[in-house]
Amino acid sequence: MPAPLVHVETSPTLPEHADAVVIGGGIVGVFTAYNLARRGLAVALIEKGRIGAEQSSRNWGWCRQQNRDARELPMATLSLDLWERFAADSGEATGFSRCGLFYLSNDEAELAGWARWGEFAKTAGVTTHMLDSRQATERGAATGRSWKGGVFSPTDGTASPAD
Structure with a gap:
């Protein structure tokens, strides 16, 4: 049974400005964006598919x-x-x-x-x-x-x- 996923609604329009652009919405990309935003940066997180639904959803989790x-x-x-x-x-x-x-x-x-x-x-x-x-x-x-x-x-x- 696949992991239940929460759909994250996003805009197809890219932001006009970002201090940092993170490519990839897996565990590494999401936490990178999270920590940069906590430091006050405007962050754009770019993912080709669904957030946390690519390899991060299929790992062993160790x-x-x-x-x-x-x-x-x-x-x-x-x-x-x-x-x-x-x-x-x-x-x-x-x-x-x-x-x-x-x-x-x-x-x-x-x-x-x-x-x-x-x-x-x-x-x-x-x-x-x-x-x-x-x-x-x-x-x-x-x-x-x-x-x-x-x-x-x-x-x-x-x-x-x-x-």
Whole structure:
């Protein structure tokens, strides 16, 4: 079942003036326009289709720091804080939840890579936990499989594209 969408009525007439033009009405474009407008800029948000109805409506909704490249991690960490701040500022239910995310694996090399990332995560202030076989199998009970291990980040979360 597709996500329920609120139709945003817009004008086909472009504004005569804008301090900033944001192209793309997905999650990144909308939040860019929102934050620029909060800073007092006149913003034109341009979308070829429907706002939030393109790729942003079909993603998994994961908001994660876990296993991010070191260059991405500061932005990923900030994005989680921005999700929480937006919910507080807008008073709206955003569908964001810091429910934690976990990965499971039966591949020793993958598990070793996650363990190395976990050591790096400590230096970056990110909480992550390696899961042994029992913990991973317990967390992944819905899969009906046994797992060699996994990794869990309790501060990661999801932002439901349907909300």
